[in-house]
Amino acid sequence: MGGPEVERLAALLAKLPGLGPRSARRAVLHLLKQRDTLLTPLATALEETAAAVSTCTVCGNLDTTEPCGICRDPQRDRSQICVVEEVGDLWALERAGVFGGLYHVLGGTLSALDGVGPEDLRIADLVTRASDETVKEVILATNATVDGQTTAHYVTDRLQGAGVKVSRLALGVPVGGELDYLDEGTLGAALKARREL
Amino acid sequence: MGGPEVERLAALLAKLPGLGPRSARRAVLHLLKQRDTLLTPLATALEETAAAVSTCTVCGNLDTTEPCGICRDPQRDRSQICVVEEVGDLWALERAGVFGGLYHVLGGTLSALDGVGPEDLRIADLVTRASDETVKEVILATNATVDGQTTAHYVTDRLQGAGVKVSRLALGVPVGGELDYLDEGTLGAALKARREL
Numbered sequence: 001m002g003g004p005e006v007e008r009l010a011a012l013l014a015k016l017p018g019l020g021p022r023s024a025r026r027a028v029l030h031l032l033k034q035r036d037t038l039l040t041p042l043a044t045a046l047e048e049t050a051a052a053v054s055t056c057t058v059c060g061n062l063d064t065t066e067p068c069g070i071c072r073d074p075q076r077d078r079s080q081i082c083v084v085e086e087v088g089d090l091w092a093l094e095r096a097g098v099f100g101g102l103y104h105v106l107g108g109t110l111s112a113l114d115g116v117g118p119e120d121l122r123i124a125d126l127v128t129r130a131s132d133e134t135v136k137e138v139i140l141a142t143n144a145t146v147d148g149q150t151t152a153h154y155v156t157d158r159l160q161g162a163g164v165k166v167s168r169l170a171l172g173v174p175v176g177g178e179l180d181y182l183d184e185g186t187l188g189a190a191l192k193a194r195r196e197l
Numbered sequence: 198m199g200g201p202e203v204e205r206l207a208a209l210l211a212k213l214p215g216l217g218p219r220s221a222r223r224a225v226l227h228l229l230k231q232r233d234t235l236l237t238p239l240a241t242a243l244e245e246t247a248a249a250v251s252t253c254t255v256c257g258n259l260d261t262t263e264p265c266g267i268c269r270d271p272q273r274d275r276s277q278i279c280v281v282e283e284v285g286d287l288w289a290l291e292r293a294g295v296f297g298g299l300y301h302v303l304g305g306t307l308s309a310l311d312g313v314g315p316e317d318l319r320i321a322d323l324v325t326r327a328s329d330e331t332v333k334e335v336i337l338a339t340n341a342t343v344d345g346q347t348t349a350h351y352v353t354d355r356l357q358g359a360g361v362k363v364s365r366l367a368l369g370v371p372v373g374g375e376l377d378y379l380d381e382g383t384l385g386a387a388l389k390a391r392r393e394l
Contacts, residue, residue: 001288003261005249009242015235016216016224023215026377029285030214031243032250032259038212039247045206046240049225050232052202062229064200088226091198180223 002028058129060105060122062087070094070103077101079136081129083155085109085143089179093141098188101139104129109147110154121151123158130162137165139194144173167194199225255326257302257319259284267291267300274298276333278326280352282306282340285377290338293381295388298336301326306344307351318348320355327359334362336391341370364391 006028014024031039055061056068063069070076080101084090090103106121118124130138138159142148156166170193173182203225211221228236252258253265260266267273277298281287287300303318315321327335335356339345353363367390370379 001291002250002259002284003266005242005246005261006259009239009246012235012239012242013213015227015231016210017227018220018224019213019215022377025288026285027213027215028246029259029283029288030212032246032284034212035247038209039243042206042209043240043243043247045202045209046228046236046243049202049206049229050236050240053199053229062199062203062226064202069200086226087199087229088223091222091226094198180219 006032059090059103060087060107061090061103075100078134080139081126081135081137082139082141083126084141084179085148085151086180089141089143092180092182093187093191096182096184096187098184098191099139104138106142106151106155109142109145109151111147118154118158123155126155127158127162130159130164133163135164137167138162139191140166140168141179141191143178144169145178169194203229256287256300257284257304258287258300272297275331277336278323278332278334279336279338280323281338282345282348283377286338286340286375289377289379290384290388293379293384295381295385296336301335303339303348303352306339306342306348308344315351315355320352323352324355324359327356327361330360332361334364335359336388337363337365338388340375341366342375366391 010024010028013019013027014021019027052064053062054066056063056066056071058067058071061068061070065072077100081104082093082099082101083104083106085106085108087105090105093099104126106123108116108121110116110118129135140152140155142152152168159166169190173190207221207225210216210224211218216224249261250259251263253260253263253268255264255268258265258267262269274297278301279290279296279298280301280303282303282305284302287302290296301323303320305313305318307313307315326332337349337352339349349365356363366387370387
């Protein structure tokens with residue numbers, strides 16, 4: 001219904017996490033009802049975001065500057081690097097405001113099932129960064145899932161000889177849970193109680 | 198996080214039905230991860246939809262032609278007009294494939310609370326259409342909510358003297374439910390068992 005443009009728009013919206021085919025159609029109608037206040041601004045915002053935002057070549061964060069705002073911030077503690085799976089996890093930690101060091105985004109986890117090997121993640125870059133003498137500690141903040149823990153173990157092995165302390169978020173993170181869904185209290189407690197590997 | 202462009206995009210996405218502030222941020226990351234396959238096509242699809250789709254001046258449907266595909270279709274039964282609240286309800290009936298006549302979209306319901314009066318809905322247009330001698334029956338398919346039923350009663354009164362039979366979807370529609378969420382069987386049964394007012 002509504003012609004091929006509507007069908008295509010609904011199909012694209014249905015690919016967003018949280019929207020299915022039916023809610024995507026509702027979203028299209030919602031957008032068409034609010035052309036000037038929602039549809040057009042959304043199209044513009046998408047284009048501006050695509051043009052402005054890029055991946056930080058140092059840590060893998062997404063930001064409008066290169067390197068990103070965190071990597072450029074002189075106030076951040078450059079002796080600590082917190083390793084996360086995805087940019088969403090980095091943002092979750094920043095929202096919680098519990099960490100003052102730098103980050104490193106792996107871009108996923110090792111997964112035999114999905115064919116993701118070490119060369120598909122930013123692990124070599126991490127080893128290079130960790131080998132710099134200013135870095136004293138690497139904090140592994142991968143998810144408390146099987147893949148996240150497997151990845152943390154692998155990264156720990158790779159960091160042997162880099163001359164850094166390697167620690168891991170305390171298991172205050174609920175087993176099977178994902179960082180992006182946790183509250184500040186849990187994130188903060190888990191960071192404080194991190195244990196050396 | 199991610200700069201003002203990301204914040205603005207997340208704020209706009211959060212206005213879509215089905216997405217909240219947190220899922221909107223997840224959607225932004227999802228879009229940035231799939232720039233070429235999702236973000237850019239979505240921006241294009243939004244613009245093309247805005248440019249191509251308009252409201253049918255006859256029935257209020259949204260389509261790429263004027264009048265809409267249903268109003269132009271010579272196969273449709275021009276003696277019946279089905280009155281719905283919103284375009285989403287029209288599309289739900291079309292997906293069910295249970296009605297072969299024409300439609301009329303009111304654009305909402307009467308609501309004292311929200312300050313929606315008869316002049317805010319396409320009721321006068323409906324009376325004009327119903328007064329045409331080709332039209333034999335007006336089927337009221339507003340939602341089975343208090344506002345929907347109030348509106349159906351008001352429309353029934355306004356159609357007195359237009360020389361048409363006025364009927365209403367049978368109460369196979371669950372009380373308090375909305376058309377867009379119903380299966381074809383329920384919609385079809387309700388249409389068949391419609392009763393004359």
